[in-house]
Amino acid sequence: MREVCVVGVGMSKWGEVWRRSLRQLFVDAAMEAIKDSGVDHLDSLYVGCMSSGMFVQQEHVGALCADYLGMAGLPATRVESACASGGIAVRQAFLEVASGVSEIVLAAGVEKMTDCSGDDATSALAGAADQEYEVFHGATFPGLYAMMAHAHMDKYGTTSEMLAAVSVKNHHNGAMNPAAQYPFEVSIDRVLGSVMVADPLHILDCSPITDGAAAVIITSEEIARKLGKPYVKIIGSGLATDTIAIAQRDDMTRIKSASIALDQALKMADRKLSDVQFAEMHDCFTIAEIIIMESIGLYEPGKAGPAVLAGETALDGKFPINTSGGLKSKGHPVGATGVAQVIEVYKQLTGRAENGRLIPGSPKIGMTQNMGGTGASSAVHIMEVA
Amino acid sequence: MAGIVGYGAHLPRHRIKVEEIAKVWGADAPSYKKGLMLREKSVPPPDMDTITLSVEAARRALIRAQTVDPKDIGAIYIGSESHPYAVKPSGTTVAEAIGATPDIHCADFEFACKAGSEAMFVALSHVDADHMKYALGIAADTSQGAPSDALEFSAAAGAGAFIMGKKNMIAECLFTHSYMTDMPDFWRREHEFYPQHGGRFTGEEAYFATTKGASVALLKKSGMKPKDFKYAVFHQPNGKFPQRVAKELGFTQKQIDPGWLAPRLGNTYSGASPIGLTATLDVSQPGDLLFMCSYGSGAGSDAFVWKVTDRINEVRDLTVRTHKLLDENLIYVDYGTYAKFRRKIKKND
Numbered sequence: 001m002r003e004v005c006v007v008g009v010g011m012s013k014w015g016e017v018w019r020r021s022l023r024q025l026f027v028d029a030a031m032e033a034i035k036d037s038g039v040d041h042l043d044s045l046y047v048g049c050m051s052s053g054m055f056v057q058q059e060h061v062g063a064l065c066a067d068y069l070g071m072a073g074l075p076a077t078r079v080e081s082a083c084a085s086g087g088i089a090v091r092q093a094f095l096e097v098a099s100g101v102s103e104i105v106l107a108a109g110v111e112k113m114t115d116c117s118g119d120d121a122t123s124a125l126a127g128a129a130d131q132e133y134e135v136f137h138g139a140t141f142p143g144l145y146a147m148m149a150h151a152h153m154d155k156y157g158t159t160s161e162m163l164a165a166v167s168v169k170n171h172h173n174g175a176m177n178p179a180a181q182y183p184f185e186v187s188i189d190r191v192l193g194s195v196m197v198a199d200p201l202h203i204l205d206c207s208p209i210t211d212g213a214a215a216v217i218i219t220s221e222e223i224a225r226k227l228g229k230p231y232v233k234i235i236g237s238g239l240a241t242d243t244i245a246i247a248q249r250d251d252m253t254r255i256k257s258a259s260i261a262l263d264q265a266l267k268m269a270d271r272k273l274s275d276v277q278f279a280e281m282h283d284c285f286t287i288a289e290i291i292i293m294e295s296i297g298l299y300e301p302g303k304a305g306p307a308v309l310a311g312e313t314a315l316d317g318k319f320p321i322n323t324s325g326g327l328k329s330k331g332h333p334v335g336a337t338g339v340a341q342v343i344e345v346y347k348q349l350t351g352r353a354e355n356g357r358l359i360p361g362s363p364k365i366g367m368t369q370n371m372g373g374t375g376a377s378s379a380v381h382i383m384e385v386a
Numbered sequence: 387m388a389g390i391v392g393y394g395a396h397l398p399r400h401r402i403k404v405e406e407i408a409k410v411w412g413a414d415a416p417s418y419k420k421g422l423m424l425r426e427k428s429v430p431p432p433d434m435d436t437i438t439l440s441v442e443a444a445r446r447a448l449i450r451a452q453t454v455d456p457k458d459i460g461a462i463y464i465g466s467e468s469h470p471y472a473v474k475p476s477g478t479t480v481a482e483a484i485g486a487t488p489d490i491h492c493a494d495f496e497f498a499c500k501a502g503s504e505a506m507f508v509a510l511s512h513v514d515a516d517h518m519k520y521a522l523g524i525a526a527d528t529s530q531g532a533p534s535d536a537l538e539f540s541a542a543a544g545a546g547a548f549i550m551g552k553k554n555m556i557a558e559c560l561f562t563h564s565y566m567t568d569m570p571d572f573w574r575r576e577h578e579f580y581p582q583h584g585g586r587f588t589g590e591e592a593y594f595a596t597t598k599g600a601s602v603a604l605l606k607k608s609g610m611k612p613k614d615f616k617y618a619v620f621h622q623p624n625g626k627f628p629q630r631v632a633k634e635l636g637f638t639q640k641q642i643d644p645g646w647l648a649p650r651l652g653n654t655y656s657g658a659s660p661i662g663l664t665a666t667l668d669v670s671q672p673g674d675l676l677f678m679c680s681y682g683s684g685a686g687s688d689a690f691v692w693k694v695t696d697r698i699n700e701v702r703d704l705t706v707r708t709h710k711l712l713d714e715n716l717i718y719v720d721y722g723t724y725a726k727f728r729r730k731i732k733k734n735d
Contacts, residue, residue: 018591118585195414 001098003221005386007231008037009343014212014331015181022056022112023068029213030069030108037217038227043102044075046092048085048109049335054124056112065108082128083284085109086214087338087370087379091237093218103223108215109336121209125334128373130245142206142285144246144374146198149287152253153200156302158290160200164191165309166286167204167328173315174325176355181210181331205286210331214339216346221386230350236271236382238264244376255295255375262296262369265380273297276382277363278319278348280341282371283326292369293321320359323348338370338379349385388513389558389692391520391551392454394446395664396439397544397651397711400429402724404539410721411534418539423625427652429724430528430543436466437476439545440526441483447522447547448484450556450701454549456484460518461491463508465501465656467574468528469494480524498572499621500682502526502546502656507688509550510559520551525660529653532580533730540624542652546660556701557667557676557692561608564688565600572683589627592685597621597631600687601679608691612636616674619645619662621681623653637677644669651712665708672696
């Protein structure tokens with residue numbers, strides 16, 4: 001395979017963006033990425049989008065995005081894997097460029113989540129779980145992750161304070177990110193004192209509902225070099241699945257898809273996990289970040305919570321996680337999240353992270369882990385400075 | 387211009403506390419108390435509805451109007467989201483009760499929470515155009531909020547009534563401005579019992595944008611600045627919104643205090659800013675300028691500049707002040723009683 005790079009990035013406004021529609025959010029992000037990269041055309045585009053049909057009754061999103069980008073005629077594909085849609089859009093663009101089929105591909109993600117009621121949004125998101133064996137019986141995502149949290153607490157003694165520490169850290173980072181939906185600090189007391197959503201998860205343990213889009217330009221290193229803009233290499237890509245229902249898993253305190261996808265990506269990159277210096281992880285709920293840290297082998301089971309509490313994953317810690325603010329603070333427009341994770345790693349590796357958010361010591365290799373549902377799918381990318 | 391020659395309010399005695407509602411639904415009372423600045427709300431007992439509230443408020447307005455003969459009232463308009471009948475006006479019963487029939491024009495108004503200020507606006511316009519000597523505009527509601535919905539913590543009951551005329555005014559209207567766009571922030575379809583709403587969208591894009599749109603336009607039209615006014619009254623779906631919009635427009639807490647009733651009264655929908663105006667008139671002095679801006683989802687605002695006359699000192703205590711209705715002789719009910727009063731319990735016929 002030839003070298004594949006990220007050369008330009010763009011994000012729409014994230015948050016409750018009532019004055020921009022699904023297509024406008026996409027175009028805002030895509031145009032910014034195109035301008036940022038300096039490319040003069042696209043060969044194709046991929047757009048991650050989980051549930052536009054339920055959120056805004058719009059399907060056929062690939063064609064819609066190409067059309068409103070002013071590029072009707074362009075090959076355009078929507079990618080759906082619940083909240084991992086964006087990460088897999090990046091992977092598809094990566095594979096298309098790596099294979100030599102295309103030279104310049106836009107990988108984007110978009111979700112418009114606030115045009116429907118909170119109940120309808122919860123129902124749409126529940127589509128990422130097992131409808132017959134989980135949702136039909138009343139489970140929602142906060143409920144499912146709450147069960148995983150309880151199991152983790154019972155097995156390893158993980159505490160609510162450890163969960164809250166994830167939120168505190170990510171909000172601290174997000175407060176420095178101009179793109180974040182909730183750029184403010186929170187304290188452990190504030191997290192523990194916030195409204196209980198599904199015991200033991202408080203509202204400040206949960207990522208929000210967000211409108212937003214993100215886009216990156218994926219191209220060959222040859223073209224990236226010619227463009228003369230900062231770029232980073234994608235040196236590994238992995239994608240794996242697990243049972244869709246957590247009841248079918250051997251151990252609900254682990255997310256196997258994340259470890260399998262990481263192993264694939266490391267193998268492709270010919271690197272070890274110890275070579276990776278920081279990560280963007282899918283902290284849809286605080287417990288998710290802790291479980292992923294352990295599932296990918298960064299920490300022994302039961303050790304991730306104390307590590308977060310000890311600051312080991314802070315911006316200046318030994319392995320910074322979610323320097324963007326993560327899903328918790330930056331927001332979680334589900335289809336766009338995986339692409340935005342790639343943007344954060346790109347910004348860290350090119351020195352473009354804003355407002356004092358740069359990781360000390362100029363790290364050379366970072367990774368993203370983007371996840372669908374309770375981990376029934378995971379996409380992992382490993383990126384390296386050019 | 388024409389103005390107010392008589393005003394009055396009426397509120398139920400019954401109250402329910404935020405904690406009592408939160409307890410039933412497992413909701414977080416502190417977040418409502420701190421986040422929306424709501425402590426308790428009024429509850430209409432079974433025999434009270436928009437019509438009876440309107441009659442009480444109109445009678446008090448007639449008392450303060452002193453010499454106005456009800457037969458000289460040429461129009462009665464009632465703005466409400468809770469007219470007891472879908473077909474049959476509330477105004478006919480109220481007009482009959484105060485002795486204003488049969489030579490009178492009557493209509494019920496509906497524009498979410500600004501129906502009341504519309505009634506005031508049209509009544510004022512008729513008198514200003516010399517179509518009639520007096521006209522009565524009433525704002526009244528027994529508001530609906532679905533069980534467990536955020537609205538249930540605020541939906542309350544109350545009425546304000548204003549007799550408009552040109553002679554012996556208590557407060558002359560100097561300027562008005564109305565502002566409206568098509569805005570799907572809050573609605574209740576035909577035959578539906580409870581309204582639906584767009585959550586935070588109803589605040590940022592609807593209430594704040596519209597209230598500011600009308601207020602800024604009226605300040606420009608009048609050539610006045612917030613500091614020129616003694617008091618200001620805004621629509622108050624909760625305690626926080628009017629406080630925030632006032633601050634953003636340049637008004638102070640002191641200016642809104644007399645008419646800032648929502649923390650203890652709740653959201654009286656159509657009645658909210660008009661009842662706030664009655665409480666503000668109660669403490670005003672001759673020469674005071676008052677700013678008022680209503681808000682109704684859908685969405686629009688009516689804004690008024692009132693100038694208080696010498697007559698206020700003569701009439702304010704001819705009948706009960708609004709704050710006395712708010713503060714005294716209260717009966718606190720539990721959720722069961724509230725559910726019975728609001729007909730939330732299904733019974734066999």
